[in-house]
Amino acid sequence: MLLITCPHCGPRAEIEFRCGGEGHIARPGPHDAVSDAEWANYLFYRANPKAEHRERWLHSAGCGQWFNLARDTVTHHISAVYPMGETLPEGPAA
Numbered sequence: 001m002l003l004i005t006c007p008h009c010g011p012r013a014e015i016e017f018r019c020g021g022e023g024h025i026a027r028p029g030p031h032d033a034v035s036d037a038e039w040a041n042y043l044f045y046r047a048n049p050k051a052e053h054r055e056r057w058l059h060s061a062g063c064g065q066w067f068n069l070a071r072d073t074v075t076h077h078i079s080a081v082y083p084m085g086e087t088l089p090e091g092p093a094a
Helices: 036-044
Strands: 003-006 010-013 018-022 052-058 066-072 078-083
Touching: 003 078
Parallel strands: none
Antiparallel strands: 003 010, 018 052, 052 066, 066 078
16 A cells, blocks of 8 residues: 655545546647547546656545645655646655
């Protein structure tokens, strides 16, 4: 089980969280100019790397806040946790 550090509540067990998928995905727009292919790409196609990956998570059994984390999909090592709207911090693991 992962130990995830919520930026608002501190370290908690993975069971308290829900993964929201790949992070930093920009919604296409404006809505009246988006093709069906662009919309399908936004909804259904995601990266699935065998390496570090940026994901968004929800602390569903805690504060109810969304946040981002950088996690290696092979080792499950979490190298950074950071608030929504921010980019991956530079430097050592956060």
